[in-house]
Structures are given as structure tokens and as C-alpha cells.
Amino acid sequence: MIDTSSDPAVAMRGITKRFPGVLANDHIDFEVQAGEIHALLGENGAGKSTLMNILTGLYRADEGEIALHGRRVDIRSPRDAIALGIGMVHQHFMVVEPLTVAENIILGLNKPRFALNMKRAEEEIAALSQRYGLRVDPHAYIWQLSVGEQQRVEILKMLYRGADILILDEPTAVLTPQEAGELGRTLRHMAAEGKAVIFITHKLDEVAEFSDRVTVLRRGRVVATLPTAETTRSDLARLMVGREVLFRLEKEAVEPGETVLDVQGLRALGDKGLPALQGVSFQVRAGEILGIAGVAGNGQRELAEVLTGLRKASAGRVLVGGRDITNRSPRVVIDEGVAHVPGDRLGMGLVPDLAVSDNLILKSYRQPPFCGGFFLHRDSINEHADNLIAAYDIATPSPATPVKLLSGGNLQKCILAREITTGRGLLVAVHPTRGLDVGATEAVRRTLLEQRAAGMAILLISEDLDELLAISDRLAVIYEGRIMGVVDAASADLEEIGLMMAGTEVSTSNPKP
Amino acid sequence: MRLIIEKRLESSRLIAFLVPIASILLALLAGAGLLAAAGVNPWQTYRAMALGAFGSKYSLSETLVKAIPLMLSGLGVSIAFRMLFWNIGAEGQLAMGGFAAAGVALFLADKIPDPLLLPAMFVAAFLAGALWGLIPAGLKAALGVNEIITSLMLNYVAILWIEHLFYGPWKDPQGYGFPGSAQFPKAAWLPRLTGRVHAGLIIAIVAAAFLWLVLGRSKWGYEIKVIGENPRAARYAGMSLARNILLVMLLSGGLAGLAGFGEVAGISHRLQKGLTVGYGYTAIIVAWLARLNPWGVLLVAFLLAGLLVGGDQIQITMGLPAAMALVLQGAILFFVLGGALFAQYRLRLVRRPPGLSTSAEVTE
Numbered sequence: 001m002i003d004t005s006s007d008p009a010v011a012m013r014g015i016t017k018r019f020p021g022v023l024a025n026d027h028i029d030f031e032v033q034a035g036e037i038h039a040l041l042g043e044n045g046a047g048k049s050t051l052m053n054i055l056t057g058l059y060r061a062d063e064g065e066i067a068l069h070g071r072r073v074d075i076r077s078p079r080d081a082i083a084l085g086i087g088m089v090h091q092h093f094m095v096v097e098p099l100t101v102a103e104n105i106i107l108g109l110n111k112p113r114f115a116l117n118m119k120r121a122e123e124e125i126a127a128l129s130q131r132y133g134l135r136v137d138p139h140a141y142i143w144q145l146s147v148g149e150q151q152r153v154e155i156l157k158m159l160y161r162g163a164d165i166l167i168l169d170e171p172t173a174v175l176t177p178q179e180a181g182e183l184g185r186t187l188r189h190m191a192a193e194g195k196a197v198i199f200i201t202h203k204l205d206e207v208a209e210f211s212d213r214v215t216v217l218r219r220g221r222v223v224a225t226l227p228t229a230e231t232t233r234s235d236l237a238r239l240m241v242g243r244e245v246l247f248r249l250e251k252e253a254v255e256p257g258e259t260v261l262d263v264q265g266l267r268a269l270g271d272k273g274l275p276a277l278q279g280v281s282f283q284v285r286a287g288e289i290l291g292i293a294g295v296a297g298n299g300q301r302e303l304a305e306v307l308t309g310l311r312k313a314s315a316g317r318v319l320v321g322g323r324d325i326t327n328r329s330p331r332v333v334i335d336e337g338v339a340h341v342p343g344d345r346l347g348m349g350l351v352p353d354l355a356v357s358d359n360l361i362l363k364s365y366r367q368p369p370f371c372g373g374f375f376l377h378r379d380s381i382n383e384h385a386d387n388l389i390a391a392y393d394i395a396t397p398s399p400a401t402p403v404k405l406l407s408g409g410n411l412q413k414c415i416l417a418r419e420i421t422t423g424r425g426l427l428v429a430v431h432p433t434r435g436l437d438v439g440a441t442e443a444v445r446r447t448l449l450e451q452r453a454a455g456m457a458i459l460l461i462s463e464d465l466d467e468l469l470a471i472s473d474r475l476a477v478i479y480e481g482r483i484m485g486v487v488d489a490a491s492a493d494l495e496e497i498g499l500m501m502a503g504t505e506v507s508t509s510n511p512k513p
Numbered sequence: 514m515r516l517i518i519e520k521r522l523e524s525s526r527l528i529a530f531l532v533p534i535a536s537i538l539l540a541l542l543a544g545a546g547l548l549a550a551a552g553v554n555p556w557q558t559y560r561a562m563a564l565g566a567f568g569s570k571y572s573l574s575e576t577l578v579k580a581i582p583l584m585l586s587g588l589g590v591s592i593a594f595r596m597l598f599w600n601i602g603a604e605g606q607l608a609m610g611g612f613a614a615a616g617v618a619l620f621l622a623d624k625i626p627d628p629l630l631l632p633a634m635f636v637a638a639f640l641a642g643a644l645w646g647l648i649p650a651g652l653k654a655a656l657g658v659n660e661i662i663t664s665l666m667l668n669y670v671a672i673l674w675i676e677h678l679f680y681g682p683w684k685d686p687q688g689y690g691f692p693g694s695a696q697f698p699k700a701a702w703l704p705r706l707t708g709r710v711h712a713g714l715i716i717a718i719v720a721a722a723f724l725w726l727v728l729g730r731s732k733w734g735y736e737i738k739v740i741g742e743n744p745r746a747a748r749y750a751g752m753s754l755a756r757n758i759l760l761v762m763l764l765s766g767g768l769a770g771l772a773g774f775g776e777v778a779g780i781s782h783r784l785q786k787g788l789t790v791g792y793g794y795t796a797i798i799v800a801w802l803a804r805l806n807p808w809g810v811l812l813v814a815f816l817l818a819g820l821l822v823g824g825d826q827i828q829i830t831m832g833l834p835a836a837m838a839l840v841l842q843g844a845i846l847f848f849v850l851g852g853a854l855f856a857q858y859r860l861r862l863v864r865r866p867p868g869l870s871t872s873a874e875v876t877e
């Protein structure tokens with residue numbers, strides 16, 4: 001299937017890109033053949049997105065050259081890249097919300113500017129989605145779609161523009177396992193038609209499952225390019241991190257203490273004014289991790305927001321350490337010792353343009369030693385930043401670097417470091433390892449387990465069943481804003497959980513503590 | 514071949530530095546074209562303008578006189594903008610500041626001991642401007658009303674209110690019909706530093722230092738930064754948006770009110786026509802060009818004041834019509850503000866790469 005004799009669809013040679021304080025790409029050679037799915041693998045901050053952003057004209061390389069199908073090209077802007085048949089679905093993709101799927105797809109095309117033939121466009125889109133198995137309704141509005149569907153719109157957009165080099169930056173981070181499987185089949189189909197597909201992921205299983213070849217980056221350099229069939233999961237992990245990676249974490253037995261979080265019959269509305277939580281009740285005890293499993297969009301985000309004071313409950317109660325914090329302000333909830341690792345890192349958990357050190361005091365800037373009444377104490381703030389950067393191994397050029405320039409894994413370490421140092425008693429963590437590399441994932445999970453051992457009550461909201469099973473003590477499955485059942489993680493039956501995630505109520509094997 | 518405009522991917526320091534300089538040069542070039550078309554020597558005109566604004570002790574002091582209200586209201590506007598609160602009501606806040614200061618000077622002078630009269634006017638002007646600024650802030654905080662509309666509309670209310678006063682109830686009976694109040698007692702005059710430059714300049718410098726300290730060093734400044742950069746994160750961190758909007762507008766409106774105080778107590782010594790000549794609107798440009806930096810506001814206010822004074826001067830020295838000076842001022846502002854766009858965007862000439870087609874073309 002892979003034709004290595006002809007010119008590669010993409011050939012990047014000697015690509016170097018420097019950012020202040022970082023060498024993001026260091027003389028990278030990277031080739032992709034037409035007809036192959038090529039996985040790009042590497043730790044957070046290894047330079048994967050940077051390399052792809054150079055290919056799509058978002059950044060310009062300091063050195064190096066790019067050839068497409070054997071022809072030297074000069075890609076100076078995203079428009080050039082589109083004209084050259086390169087399409088990319090970004091890590092944080094952007095679709096325009098108040099438009100329909102079809103409008104969104106033809107938006108930004110240069111040609112049909114005057115005579116916009118919506119009807120024909122819709123037919124073509126329908127044909128494309130049929131052909132590649134990308135189910136979406138062209139008339140639907142974007143805001144009505146799930147994240148997985150929005151991603152399909154992004155892929156259709158690339159196909160509609162005639163891209164034959166397709167780049168997907170961590171596409172599966174936001175997908176359910178089923179959706180990820182479907183995406184894999186779509187990519188196969190596209191490769192079989194002779195398109196070149198570049199696929200960035202942190203999930204080693206997906207590399208094995210979907211890709212023909214894999215290139216591993218470490219600290220801006222290529223460490224290997226291999227046919228996927230000749231690799232194993234642990235080989236890849238070792239290449240990425242440069243050391244052995246443990247896939248199993250030691251979870252010591254902790255005797256749970258008092259009930260810290262007590263949620264009783266909680267109801268709340270979602271963003272669109274529809275019921276998102278419909279009578280949720282559960283408890284979490286000190287030294288215990290309760291996992292909330294479920295398909296995205298079943299009320300998980302709303303649950304975290306109600307617990308942390310960011311969303312109003314319409315009924316029910318939330319007790320933390322016996323004190324009623326229902327519908328109190330975020331400030332009160334913080335003062336009660338509730339820490340929150342939000343799912344949206346740059347959108348909510350951090351202030352992108354502020355320095356790392358400033359972001360690390362986001363929850364504690366009001367208190368000594370950082371603040372003495374009116375003025376902030378810069379020395380204490382810097383010292384605090386130095387300590388946390390060392391303790392949590394945050395890779396940053398300096399504490400004064402704007403936090404938005406850190407890679408995904410390091411963003412998450414900043415949030416965790418801050419929340420763990422300010423929280424007392426309860427930690428609400430939403431997708432804490434989404435988009436993180438194996439090493440960082442391991443570090444985050446270990447941190448959560450340490451906090452558990454230290455007596456913190458942890459509510460872990462995640463769509464990653466493996467993660468939930470690996471570190472939680474009990475697992476509650478949420479479906480359409482209701483808890484379908486609570487099971488013991490150690491003795492959980494995957495099939496039973498799958499049924500509950502799909503909406504079947506199952507008699508719980510381990511009801512309440 | 515087409516000309517396209519696209520976002521600069523990496524904004525560099527060099528560009529941030531070169532763009533304003535290039536814009537000013539271009540502005541002068543375009544202005545030269547206009548002047549030449551009108552039959553006057555551009556070089557002489559520019560020279561006259563520069564001399565008129567900065568060339569002598571007198572002209573420098575006149576430029577400073579105009580810079581003071583721009584500085585104070587510019588500082589006020591800039592702090593509101595930092596929190597993404599679009600206060601365009603500085604003109605009205607300035608008017609209300611002038612009104613309150615005049616009220617104290619005219620009606621309470623005999624009840625307040627002389628040394629306390631100016632401080633009382635200062636406080637009254639600050640509070641009046643602040644209250645005027647708190648109206649749109651309160652409406653936004655409580656009901657989510659768009660502050661751009663409310664703060665703008667309140668300008669007209671304030672301007673018409675003071676006009677009503679100096680044409681009506683407060684009109685000086687000995688003023689020969691001149692639209693203005695009676696003159697303030699001497700104790701209500703702000704001391705002058707040199708020429709007509711009054712102590713308002715010191716107030717402006719102190720205010721800039723205060724803002725710089727608050728923004729960079731204080732807990733409150735930290736909150737303003739966080740809210741301005743990411744309001745969702747601010748809420749997440751437990752900051753009260755409503756409280757901060759009110760506090761910031763208190764300061765913003767208060768500073769504009771002080772600009773009004775400076776004008777009535779330092780220059781006109783009465784409430785009269787000519788208090789609201791657009792300083793509050795120019796202050797928006799000042800804040801923007803200064804990138805909301807307090808020291809930058811002082812500098813830009815001084816330069817823009819130079820443009821105003823120089824423009825007035827060429828009417829006299831070159832015998833140019835007033836409209837010509839306004840056109841020149843407009844052209845320069847147009848280029849400088851337009852240039853700011855190019856610090857973030859770039860123009861490119863593109864040719865379609867030959868032999869490559871997109872499906873969009875194929876399906877046509």
C-alpha cells in the first residue's frame with residue numbers, strides 16, 4: 001500500500017524552529033508517503049504541534065525546507081497550505097458556532113464568493129460524509145453537535161477543500177472509544193484513496209491500531225521512524241521518554257475516613273437551559289477517589305461546576321465537611337478548601353498571558369505570604385513559583401514566561417500544583433490527564449494517589465475508563481444527568497459499566513459506603 | 514494576483530517599534546500631498562506646526578496645558594479598558610467633575626476655610642466623575658447592560674446639564690451675556706507652575722505613578738489583570754467581577770472628574786462654554802496608543818496635545834483655514850491608528866501556485 005519508490009507526499013528536511021528559551025524543532029527530517037497513516041509521537045512539548053504548524057504555514061521555520069510530492073514549496077501562510085492541499089484539524093479546533101454545518105464548511109473558501117450555491121454545497125457535503133462514513137447532518141447548527149461531531153465537521157472541511165495531506169493533532173483526546181474507532185476507520189479509508197495522513201496522539205494503542213509508520217520526537221529531535229508493525233507499546237514509550245515507563249501504578253490500600261463530600265439530589269440546568277443534572281446523589285470520603293464515568297455530555301461538566309460554585313443548582317444540596325455550600329460563590333467554596341482542576345485548562349484554569357508564577361497564585365493571591373493587605377509580595381510569589389516548579393517538575397524557560405507558551409502537559413502540572421497546594425479536603429478533577437503524554441499521565445496519576453494517601457477526598461471525572469479503573473476506589477456511572485449505579489473499581493465488570501454508560505440501570509454491586 | 518490581509522503569526526518587537534514610526538512618516542507624507550495640493554509649502558507648514566507646539570517656552574507650556582486633561586482622562590479610560598470595560602464616557606465624567614468643582618467654588622467658598630477650598634473641590638470633582646462613571650458600571654454589573662451605549666449617552670446628559678447651568682441659573686449677571694458662571698474666588702484657583710500650566714500636571718503625574726503601582730504591585734491590580742485577560746478564570750479563582758467593575762469605574766470616572774477640576778480651577782476659573790471640547794474622546798485614542806500603560810499615557814497625551822496646539826498655530830502663522838489643520842490632525846491620527854493594525858496583520862500579494870487546484874475550483 002505504501003509506495004516508497006515515488007516522491008513522498010511530504011518531505012520536511014532539516015526543520016529548525018526556535019522560540020525564546022526553547023529549541024522546539026531541532027533539524028527535523030520527516031517524510032510521509034501518499035497512502036500511509038503516519039503517527040507522530042512524543043512527550044508534551046516535544047515539538048509535534050510546532051512541526052505541523054510549520055507545515056500548515058502557521059509558523060515559519062528558522063531553517064530547513066519542505067517539498068510536497070517532490071516539489072520544493074514555500075508555505076508562508078495557512079492560505080498557502082490550503083492551496084497546496086494540506087489540511088489540519090487542530091489540537092484546539094475552531095468552528096464557528098452559530099452557523100450550520102454546511103455554512104461552516106464552505107466558509108473561508110475563496111471561490112464561491114458571489115454565487116453561493118448552498119444547495120449544491122450541501123449535496124456535495126452529504127456525498128463526502130457518505131463516502132467516508134463521517135455522519136453529520138449538513139443542516140444542523142454547530143452548537144447542537146457533540147465534540148466528536150464537530151470534529152467530523154472539521155475533517156469534512158479539509159476534504160471539501162480537496163486536501164490530500166491531512167493532519168490531525170490529537171484528534172482522539174476528545175472522543176469516546178467508539179468514536180475513536182470510527183475515526184480510525186475513516187482515516188484508513190482516506191489513506192486507501194492515496195491521501196497522506198499524519199496523526200498525532202499520546203495513546204500508544206491507537207498508534208498500533210491505526211498507523212503504518214511512526215515517528216518519535218524527543219526534545220525537538222527525531223529519535224526514530226519505524227514501521228509500526230515492528231514496534232511494541234513499551235518500545236515506543238521508552239523512545240519517547242528516554243526511560244522505562246510503568247504502565248501499572250502501585251495503589252496502596254487506604255482506609256477511607258469521614259465523608260467529605262455529600263451530594264444530595266442535585267439538579268441543575270445546562271448552558272442551553274435544559275436539565276443537565278436530574279437528581280444526583282453520592283458521597284466521597286477522605287482518602288478515597290470516586291470516579292465519575294460516562295460518555296461526554298451527560299452532565300459531568302455541569303456537576304463539577306455546581307460543586308465548585310460556578311453554576312447554580314436548582315435543587316438538592318452539596319455538603320463539604322458537613323457544611324452546606326449549595327449555591328455559594330466560588331470564593332466561599334475555595335475558602336472551604338475545595339480544589340478544582342477544570343477540564344478547560346487555558347479557558348478556565350489558567351490566565352494564558354500571565355506569567356507562570358502569577359498563575360500559580362491564582363487561588364491564593366489574597367493570603368499571606370503573597371499579599372499583605374494591599375500590596376503583593378513579589379519575593380514570596382517568586383519563591384513559591386520556584387518551589388512548585390521544582391516539586392512538580394514543570395518545564396518552563398522561567399517563572400516569568402507567559403503560561404500559554406508551555407506545552408499541554410506542563411499546563412496541567414501548573415494547575416495541579418496550584419490546586420493541591422491550595423485545596424484542603426476535597427479535589428474535583430476533570431479530565432486531569434487528557435492530552436498528556438505517558439510520562440506526564442503517570443506523574444499526574446501518581447500525584448492524585450499521593451493526595452489520596454494523604455487523606456484528600458477526590459472526585460475524578462474522566463471519560464477514560466482505563467484511568468478510572470486504575471486509580472479510583474469506586475466508580476459512579478452518569479447518564480443523562482443521573483447516576484446509573486456505583487460499583488467497586490477493583491471488582492468492576494466492564495460489560496456492566498458499558499451498559500450503564502449506555503443508559504441501563506444496573507443493581508449496584510456496592511451501593512453506598 | 515490579489516492583495517490579501519492576514520494575521521501576523523509571530524509579532525516581533527522590531528515590528529512593534531517600526532510600525533508607529535513608519536505610520537507617522539506616512540502620515541506626514543500624505544499630509545504633505547494635501548498641503549501641496551492646497552498650494553502651501555508642506556515643509557514650512559510642518560516646521561510651523563512643530564515650532565508652534567514645542568518650539569518655544571510659551572508653545573511648550575500651551576501644549577502642556579492641553580496635555581493635562583488628556584493625561585487625567587486618558588489614565589481613567591486606560592484602567593477601565595484594562596478590565597475590558599469600554600468606558601467611553603470620560604467626556605461626561607469630566608463635565609460632571611467640572612460642575613462639582615465649580616459648585617463648591619461658587620456656593621461654598623464662604624463656608625469653607627480658604628486653604629481647604631481647593632481640596633474640597635478636588636474631592637467633589639473626583640466623586641462627581643466617579644458617580645457618573647458608576648451609573649454604566651452599576652447597570653452592567655447588575656443587569657448586564659452594554660456599557661458602551663450607556664456611558665456614551667451619559668456624555669450628552671452631562672454636557673447639556675452644564676450648558677443649562679452656565680446659560681441659565683449659574684450665568685454670571687455681570688458677564689455681558691457671556692455663557693459662563695461668575696469667576697471663582699482666588700482661593701479656588703489652582704496654583705500655576707509656569708505660563709498657564711497649573712498644578713493639574715502634578716496631579717496627573719502622581720495619578721500615573723499610583724496606577725503603575727496599583728497595576729504592577731497590588732492585589733487589586735492582579736485582579737484587574739486576570740479579569741482583563743480571562744474573565745472565566747477570574748470567576749473560577751473566586752474574584753467578584755461586579756465588585757471590580759464598580760471599583761475600577763469609580764477610579765476611572767474619578768480621574769476624568771479630576772480633569773474637569775483642573776480645567777475649571779486651573780484655566781478658566783469659572784464654569785463656562787469650552788469645558789467639553791472633546792478631551793474625553795481624545796482620551797480614548799490616548800489610552801489606546803499608549804497600550805494602556807500609565808507612563809505611556811502621559812507621553813502620548815503630551816504628543817497628541819502637541820498635534821492639537823501645532824494645528825491651531827498654523828492657522829495663525831501660515832494663514833491656513835481651520836479646516837486644513839483639522840484635516841492634517843485627522844490624517845496623522847488615521848495613519849497612526851491604522852498602523853497599529855499592521856503591527857498585528859500584514860499585507861501580502863499572492864499569486865495562485867500554478868498547477869495546483871483545490872476542489873473548490875474543480876467543483877465550480
Ligand SMILES: Nc1ncnc2c1ncn2[C@@H]1O[C@H](COP(=O)(O)OP(=O)(O)OP(=O)(O)O)[C@@H](O)[C@H]1O
Pocket residue numbers: 019020022023024042043044045046047048049050051091405406407408409435437
Ligand atoms: N509560540 C510559542 N512561543 C514560545 N514557545 C513555544 C511556542 N509554541 C510552542 N512553544 C514551545 O515549544 C515547545 C514545543 O511545543 P509543541 O506545542 O510543539 O509541543 P507538542 O509536542 O505539540 O506538545 P503537546 O503534546 O503538549 O501538545 C514547547 O516547549 C513549547 O513550550
Ligand SMILES: [Mg+2]
Pocket residue numbers: 048049050091169
Ligand atoms: Mg501539541
